[in-house]
Amino acid sequence: MTTTQKTADLPAAKSADSAGTPLLQVKDLHVEFHTRDGVVKAINGVNYSVDSGETLAVLGESGSGKSVTAQAIMGILDMPPGRIPSGEILYRGQDMLTMSGEERRKIRGRKIAMIFQDALSSLNPVLSVGYQLGEMFRVHQGLSKKDAKAKAIELMDRVRIPAAKERVNDYPHQFSGGMRQRIMIAMALALEPDLIIADEPTTALDVTVQAQVMDLLAELQREYNMGLILITHDLGVVADVADKIAVMYAGRIVETAPVHELYKRPAHPYTKGLLDSIPRLDHKGSELYAIKGLPPNMARVPAGCAFNPRCDRAQDICRTEVPALHPVTEQDGTTLVGRGSACHFWKETIHG
Amino acid sequence: MPDLTKTEETEPVKAPVAEGAPVPPADPAVGKPRSLWSDAWSDLRRSPMFIISSAMILLLLVIAAFPGWFTSLSPRDSDMALYLQKPQFGAFFSPEWLGYDGQGYSVYTRLIHGARNSILIGVSVTVLVTFVGGLLGMLAGYFGGWVDTVISRITDVFLGLPFLLGAMVILVSFETRAVYVIVLALAVLGWTLVARVMRGSVITVKQADYVMAAKALGASTTRILFRHVLPNAVTPVIVVATIALGGYISAEATLSFLGIGLAPPAVSWGVDINTAKDLLRNAPHVLLWPGLMLSFTILAFIMFGEAVRNALDPKLR
Amino acid sequence: MGRYVARRLLQMIPVFIGVTLLVFLMMYALPGDPVRALYGDQTIDPAQIAAIKADLGLDLPLWQQYWNYLMGLPQGDFGEQIATGLPVGEVIARALPITARLALLAFIIIVIVGIGLGMVAGLNAGRWPDTVVLFVTLIFISVPVFVLGYIYQYVFSNTLNWTSPLVTDSENLGELLMPAFVLASLSLAYVARLTRSSVAENRRADYMRTAIAKGLPQRRVLSVHLLRNSMIPVVTFLGVDIGTLMAGAVVTEGIFNINGIGSELFTALFRREGSTVVGLVTLIVIIYLAISLLVDLLYAVLDPRIRYA
Numbered sequence: 001m002t003t004t005q006k007t008a009d010l011p012a013a014k015s016a017d018s019a020g021t022p023l024l025q026v027k028d029l030h031v032e033f034h035t036r037d038g039v040v041k042a043i044n045g046v047n048y049s050v051d052s053g054e055t056l057a058v059l060g061e062s063g064s065g066k067s068v069t070a071q072a073i074m075g076i077l078d079m080p081p082g083r084i085p086s087g088e089i090l091y092r093g094q095d096m097l098t099m100s101g102e103e104r105r106k107i108r109g110r111k112i113a114m115i116f117q118d119a120l121s122s123l124n125p126v127l128s129v130g131y132q133l134g135e136m137f138r139v140h141q142g143l144s145k146k147d148a149k150a151k152a153i154e155l156m157d158r159v160r161i162p163a164a165k166e167r168v169n170d171y172p173h174q175f176s177g178g179m180r181q182r183i184m185i186a187m188a189l190a191l192e193p194d195l196i197i198a199d200e201p202t203t204a205l206d207v208t209v210q211a212q213v214m215d216l217l218a219e220l221q222r223e224y225n226m227g228l229i230l231i232t233h234d235l236g237v238v239a240d241v242a243d244k245i246a247v248m249y250a251g252r253i254v255e256t257a258p259v260h261e262l263y264k265r266p267a268h269p270y271t272k273g274l275l276d277s278i279p280r281l282d283h284k285g286s287e288l289y290a291i292k293g294l295p296p297n298m299a300r301v302p303a304g305c306a307f308n309p310r311c312d313r314a315q316d317i318c319r320t321e322v323p324a325l326h327p328v329t330e331q332d333g334t335t336l337v338g339r340g341s342a343c344h345f346w347k348e349t350i351h352g
Numbered sequence: 353m354p355d356l357t358k359t360e361e362t363e364p365v366k367a368p369v370a371e372g373a374p375v376p377p378a379d380p381a382v383g384k385p386r387s388l389w390s391d392a393w394s395d396l397r398r399s400p401m402f403i404i405s406s407a408m409i410l411l412l413l414v415i416a417a418f419p420g421w422f423t424s425l426s427p428r429d430s431d432m433a434l435y436l437q438k439p440q441f442g443a444f445f446s447p448e449w450l451g452y453d454g455q456g457y458s459v460y461t462r463l464i465h466g467a468r469n470s471i472l473i474g475v476s477v478t479v480l481v482t483f484v485g486g487l488l489g490m491l492a493g494y495f496g497g498w499v500d501t502v503i504s505r506i507t508d509v510f511l512g513l514p515f516l517l518g519a520m521v522i523l524v525s526f527e528t529r530a531v532y533v534i535v536l537a538l539a540v541l542g543w544t545l546v547a548r549v550m551r552g553s554v555i556t557v558k559q560a561d562y563v564m565a566a567k568a569l570g571a572s573t574t575r576i577l578f579r580h581v582l583p584n585a586v587t588p589v590i591v592v593a594t595i596a597l598g599g600y601i602s603a604e605a606t607l608s609f610l611g612i613g614l615a616p617p618a619v620s621w622g623v624d625i626n627t628a629k630d631l632l633r634n635a636p637h638v639l640l641w642p643g644l645m646l647s648f649t650i651l652a653f654i655m656f657g658e659a660v661r662n663a664l665d666p667k668l669r
Numbered sequence: 670m671g672r673y674v675a676r677r678l679l680q681m682i683p684v685f686i687g688v689t690l691l692v693f694l695m696m697y698a699l700p701g702d703p704v705r706a707l708y709g710d711q712t713i714d715p716a717q718i719a720a721i722k723a724d725l726g727l728d729l730p731l732w733q734q735y736w737n738y739l740m741g742l743p744q745g746d747f748g749e750q751i752a753t754g755l756p757v758g759e760v761i762a763r764a765l766p767i768t769a770r771l772a773l774l775a776f777i778i779i780v781i782v783g784i785g786l787g788m789v790a791g792l793n794a795g796r797w798p799d800t801v802v803l804f805v806t807l808i809f810i811s812v813p814v815f816v817l818g819y820i821y822q823y824v825f826s827n828t829l830n831w832t833s834p835l836v837t838d839s840e841n842l843g844e845l846l847m848p849a850f851v852l853a854s855l856s857l858a859y860v861a862r863l864t865r866s867s868v869a870e871n872r873r874a875d876y877m878r879t880a881i882a883k884g885l886p887q888r889r890v891l892s893v894h895l896l897r898n899s900m901i902p903v904v905t906f907l908g909v910d911i912g913t914l915m916a917g918a919v920v921t922e923g924i925f926n927i928n929g930i931g932s933e934l935f936t937a938l939f940r941r942e943g944s945t946v947v948g949l950v951t952l953i954v955i956i957y958l959a960i961s962l963l964v965d966l967l968y969a970v971l972d973p974r975i976r977y978a
Contacts, residue, residue, distance in 0.1 A: 074882050075881075076878050076881050076882050078873070105884050105885075105886065106884060107884070108881070108882055108883065108884035109882065109883040109884030109885075110884055113882070113883075114879075114882045116875060116878070116879060116882075118875060121874065121875040121876065122875040122876055122878070122879045123876055123879065124876040124879070124880070124894055124898070125876070125898070125972070125973070125974055126897050126898055126901075126971065126972055126973060126974075127893070127894075127897075128973075135883065135885065135889075135893075136883060139883070139884070139885050139886065139889065140884060171973040171974070173973075173974050187879075187883065505683060505684075505687070506687075508683075508684050508687070509683075509684055509687030509688050509691060510691075512684050512685075512687070512688045512912075512954055512957060512958065513688050513691065513692070513950070513954065514912045514913055514915065514916030514953065514957075515913075515916070516916045516917070516919070516920075517916040517919070517934075517950065517953065518691075520919070520935075520938055521692055521695045521696065521938065521946065521950070522695055524938045524939065524941070525695065525696075525941075598810075598811065602813045605813055605815075606813055606814070606815060606920060609813075609815050609920075610919070610920070610923070610935070611939075612938070625815065625816065625819070629819060629924075632819055632822065632823055632827065633823075633827050636823050636827075639816075639819055639823075640820070640823075643812070643813075643816035643819065643820065646813060646816060647808075647811050647812040647813070647816060648811075650810075650811040650812075650813070651807065651808075651811035654807065654810055654811055655807065658807075
């Protein structure tokens with residue numbers, strides 16, 4: 001069953017790739033929430049894409065819209081109060097927003113899987129881990145209860161959970177935080193999806209465990225040649241695993257860049273501020289930089305560039321005009337592939 | 353707010369991006385800090401359930417206080433010539449409006465005069481139960497130890513005995529059952545519920561930092577109890593007591609119906625329903641109207657209690 | 670597990686003794702004389718009353734009466750009825766199956782209708798089905814059982830002629846259905862509301878999001894992932910509620926003329942039949958305690974996070 005499915009999918013994937021269609025493409029996505037206190041525009045025109053084997057890191061503070069975008073892709077937004085007034089989410093060129101509920105359900109888990117931040121609350125507390133893993137095979141592949149359990153044990157071995165056979169009937173609360181997150185990863189990997197969305201997969205973990213979990217995720221991604229969208233607020237995690245980065249602020253992408261270029265030469269004051277506020281050993285003793293002010297209240301986003309009240313460079317234009325995502329070039333005008341900045345003064349930021 | 357948490361200190365290549373107040377997109381209302389009570393009040397004023405139930409209760413209170421405003425007859429003015437006369441729905445608020453019962457009493461007049469006892473009993477039991485149960489529950493929760501053991505075991509015993517059953521066993525021993533006897537009987541059985549809720553609430557509150565702080569600053573026990581613990585622990589008690597009020601009214605009517613609550617010449621809807629039950633087939637109105645009036649009263653208090661709960665305990669919404 | 674059960678059983682002893690003693694004291698220490706009550710208004714020779722009392726052990730000090738009663742219980746001896754001379758145990762054996770049938774029927778109605786309504790409301794929280802269920806349950810909570818009983822009787826028997834107004838044959842489930850609905854109505858409303866809030870809360874839980882993200886069909890998400898988690902508080906309530914059902918039987922059995930535990934208790938109360946009242950209350954308390962233990966154990970099955978130590 002598994003093998004036939006894989007071979008059936010492969011040519012399609014190849015042809016899609018050769019035609020230049022990305023695995024997943026988000027086009028001008030808008031999401032708003034209708035609350036008692038009015039309409040909150042959580043996402044205002046987000047664009048990004050991921051290819052097979054590629055890792056996109058989406059970086060931003062809480063409330064920047066990074067998780068909401070992911071939920072929109074998965075189709076797990078609470079609607080209402082959420083609403084998607086416009087935009088497209090293309091999976092292999094097909095818009096998932098226009099699909100029927102049943103079509104989308106078949107993509108979820110099988111083609112696109114998600115890893116959540118808090119594995120303890122994201123796993124069902126009253127069902128055994130083996131049951132929750134096996135459920136993927138039972139529902140999507142029609143396996144028997146027994147075969148599904150065998151598969152679950154196999155999966156737990158894959159993500160290197162010790163004594164998988166003995167622990168398959170344990171419940172989520174009986175595992176440590178790191179082990180639980182491995183179970184989440186195993187669940188996402190179960191059907192070898194094309195794309196995994198990991199929403200802050202390591203935030204809830206101890207630092208030592210964080211690295212192990214990230215390494216495991218990166219390794220499995222390489223092995224299965226999956227696309228990965230890594231949502232995080234942690235610049236440290238990003239540097240090691242991501243290919244490209246999209247920085248989000250107040251529901252918009254403010255900067256995109258290949259990972260190392262972003263670190264070397266940020267083209268947006270917000271990104272620059274984030275990088276400057278990383279504590280560094282070679283600057284020991286000097287005062288740590290911090291971006292002044294607080295992230296905006298999404299019900300009252302400042303006019304113009306949303307970052308203007310916290311920006312050192314802010315001019316009058318920043319308070320009136322929303323900057324578009326400008327293509328970023330070298331000083332001589334050479335295009336920098338994959339780079340963009342939504343700042344009126346991107347030139348000054350990157351070059352001056 | 354550039355405070356770095358522990359994890360960020362231990363790993364050098366990490367930026368504290370998520371510092372500052374998180375702003376969840378679904379709940380953007382970060383207005384001025386409002387207190388629980390003023391917040392609850394502004395919720396209540398907008399709640400239709402609260403407005404409707406308040407109006408119902410107000411009406412009932414006026415009826416209970418001034419029955420003479422609504423009917424000219426006394427509840428014991430009997431005219432056997434009018435035996436089981438059917439209601440005349442055109443004759444609003446006149447004695448014959450809702451017909452006459454098997455003793456020639458005006459059903460409407462009895463309805464009006466029955467309100468006082470019901471509400472008096474319901475409110476008195478609630479007040480008594482809240483004070484006694486609240487105090488004992490607070491002591492049990494705050495002091496723990498043997499105080500808690502004694503009070504908790506007693507509440508266990510009372511909670512093992514179904515409420516109505518207990519009330520029946522107590523009341524059947526009394527030859528005459530005045531209003532205060534019924535109030536006491538219901539209160540004796542009812543305080544345990546409030547005590548249990550208060551105890552749980554106080555145990556949560558007493559571990560709060562501000563109580564610890566008050567203790568550390570050397571505040572007296574009474575001051576801590578009444579200034580710090582009580583105001584913060586009282587909310588669930590208010591909610592439980594308000595909702596229970598409707599239950600006490602229902603209990604009184606049930607007991608009177610069974611013949612072990614109020615008895616004639618006292619006027620009670622329960623008694624009226626009891627005398628009407630044998631006439632159900634021929635004269636349903638004699639039973640229906642007191643039944644509806646009783647239900648209306650219970651409904652008013654329960655709706656009120658729920659509106660208060662929704663406002664005070666947003667988690668339950 | 671075994672140790673937990675043992676400890677729970679031990680903890681039940683003081684509650685059991687407390688409740689029976691309480692009822693015992695209320696029946697015997699408060700004014701009123703059961704032997705005197707037997708003869709109504711007739712004048713009677715005090716010596717004869719004293720003889721009957723001595724025969725029944727009612728002349729002994731109260732504590733001794735209670736002690737004798739407690740000692741009799743393990744042998745199934747609930748004492749003797751004063752009026753009939755029948756052992757209370759026999760009265761119970763005759764009446765219990767009738768009430769058990771009624772209560773069981775009511776319980777089934779509570780579970781099916783209550784949880785069903787609660788699910789519908791919880792899944793539609795804030796929309797019209799929720800409002801309808803809220804309104805209907807509010808009515809059920811507000812209308813006292815005895816009023817509801819007569820309304821049902823009038824509507825379904827006297828007017829629609831669907832069923833007999835009084836139960837003539839307590840083994841006829843069709844006849845018991847209406848009384849069972851009356852008995853069930855209040856608890857049904859509470860179960861519906863509890864289920865509603867539990868479902869409405871769990872519906873937003875992270876693991877529900879995970880279940881949807883796994884691509885599970887809606888039915889499976891609801892029945893496997895939502896229902897089981899939502900039932901945990903409901904089960905607790907159902908356990909506690911059994912006692913209330915038994916007490917509610919006093920009213921319901923009276924209205925529909927069913928000769929179960931409830932009407933025996935009611936008659937005994939008026940005759941001041943101490944032994945019968947205490948015996949029946951003891952029975953109700955035993956049932957209540959046994960079921961609450963059962964519910965606690967069921968809890969562990971439903972929620973693996975609970976560990977008995």
